[in-house]
Amino acid sequence: MKRTHLFIVGIYFLSSCRAEEGLNFPTYDGKDRVVSLSEKNFKQVLKKYDLLCLYYHEPVSSDKVAQKQFQLKEIVLELVAQVLEHKAIGFVMVDAKKEAKLAKKLGFDEEGSLYILKGDRTIEFDGEFAADVLVEFLLDLIEDPVEIISSKLEVQAFERIEDYIKLIGFFKSEDSEYYKAFEEAAEHFQPYIKFFATFDKGVAKKLSLKMNEVDFYEPFMDEPIAIPNKPYTEEELVEFVKEHQRPTLRRLRPEEMFETWEDDLNGIHIVAFAEKSDPDGYEFLEILKQVARDNTDNPDLSILWIDPDDFPLLVAYWEKTFKIDLFRPQIGVVNVTDADSVWMEIPDDDDLPTAEELEDWIEDVLSGKINTEDDDDDEDDDDDDNSDEENNDSDDDDDE
């Protein structure tokens, strides 16, 4: 394993030979920090850290490819462990066969998963397995679960966060039992859902919050829902959030991308690509928000917004798989089983669809009038790259 490490890690320090100091990417120092967990050392290891990151893996096989994949995950973990060394985060491997009993005790069920233990909570990481994504995820997890809002500028900052589910509560003080319940509830959803609180009357007034009230904000909605029947227990808060966890419009994020993708509706996702930093993309996103606000009560609608800037390495893959141009805004239906897809025709990015046109199109998707199966004679061969051939005009509908 060690040899592997030394070999690969350079990828993170390619630019470090400079005259200036202050921007050196970490170089792997060769130390093994990721240990194997067993029933014997479990308690001792757990006691040592605030956060324990466990890679639950199938037994390392004699298959070369599988071995390689395993080593590569180890290397990512070793680098993350090194980078976060002074943060009291432990990194371990759990062999699914050798440590079956321990795994069962910990409630691990999916081999190849990364779990994080924090206190008595188990969090599954289901995002891009890359060092930077993982580091950011873990740093978010060791922050306080509730962020306190105490000034006008902080209210502004709070209001600007539109692409996360967020909650804010008004409490008497940090010692309030209701604040404590809120804090406990926050831990269930950290770092995916953002919890804020204020102890300041002025802030509460600005946000129209009554004492002990908690407001729930769906992403991209201006108006919150006041959670009914205050004050709440931890369980009541958790239950409410779980019920409202799938928003009408949500952003795909590297740190939870696979989990989000698995949360499809009837095997499909309505996917919208829009680059927020681009004027056309920004405009399209504003239209999407309008549609989401108009349809927030429709439980069958959940649009997945992807900003291509968040996934540079997937842009070309998506363009090829979905046969679309990602330099322009796009909206389509994707079948998650085979990645088959249909996209709305947007003839010109200076002439984007209106909210009404989008709503009509979405209605057609939800009613099944637009679906990914109707044009399958075009779609069955993904490897066909001769895109200069025009084959849209084929006329045999052999699918129906």
Added chain:
Amino acid sequence: MKRTHLFIVGIYFLSSCRAEEGLNFPTYDGKDRVVSLSEKNFKQVLKKYDLLCLYYHEPVSSDKVAQKQFQLKEIVLELVAQVLEHKAIGFVMVDAKKEAKLAKKLGFDEEGSLYILKGDRTIEFDGEFAADVLVEFLLDLIEDPVEIISSKLEVQAFERIEDYIKLIGFFKSEDSEYYKAFEEAAEHFQPYIKFFATFDKGVAKKLSLKMNEVDFYEPFMDEPIAIPNKPYTEEELVEFVKEHQRPTLRRLRPEEMFETWEDDLNGIHIVAFAEKSDPDGYEFLEILKQVARDNTDNPDLSILWIDPDDFPLLVAYWEKTFKIDLFRPQIGVVNVTDADSVWMEIPDDDDLPTAEELEDWIEDVLSGKINTEDDDDDEDDDDDDNSDEENNDSDDDDDE
């Protein structure tokens, strides 16, 4: 080289074994796409692509570490080449010794650099040498150099871009000679500086633009500067931008981080860390903007804002090097030669300095009253991690 490839590339496809389709990270397919450039094949290669990406390297030595580093750069380039395969971008290596004549002809001077040829322009990439950063940079380079603004929502999008230098011009049409000069000027700065144009009277009115006028926006400033003496030639525009290229407050970005860092003032940078998505960080950034607006005419002031979220792998390194806590906003002076630094004391993140206090502190930095040399008895041992020892009270100032 091939063996290396097959071994490493897995890092990018660790999460691809899923039941769902639609989110597969690219796996390196083993094809060699990066070729060696020589005087013989130069013209032929150049003709083939819209963009040519050249890695100008010193001769591969027999030293194992140097070889490894070289291979790793090659691998990053191979993956980028594969991901962007259908985008008409070529990738080549230029050996500094073997192809000295060609390199001279191309004007390459710094071994280990990555250059991009686009038409008759040469662009140096001086950012993080990582596949995702490089892919995004190249995708930005093949977009149109000028983005057209044609609706109210797009004006809003334009106005929201505050952390780039941006220019916008009002022209009669795409055929206007002045628009063409503007477009040519844009190509000099793509993708670092954003150029916009409008042909729409309503948009021009909203932005108070006269026909053929170009406005220059410094980052984080509300009011633009109208470039004097319209209409302009390409050269006049280029000259104006070059003169105003170092803003009072600028954001550090992965795609140009080393270039920015090298652009220090008298060997130092004033560095501010603030996480924009965090209320405290947002508040601190707003205060910084205020300071920048009040001092925009001071040519000696250029504050470098770093959002730790943009550099997860550097957070722990910075915390260790600068001995600061990056969960909270920070501002300090960094000596770029040795990364020695002094940081403003911010006792509580609920009690951030006011704009006036920050300005006083900055004045002390610019006058040399606050500098990185005064406390060097604390700083000479970077490996001393016993931070529970209080050694701020040491009293011998042996430096002066």
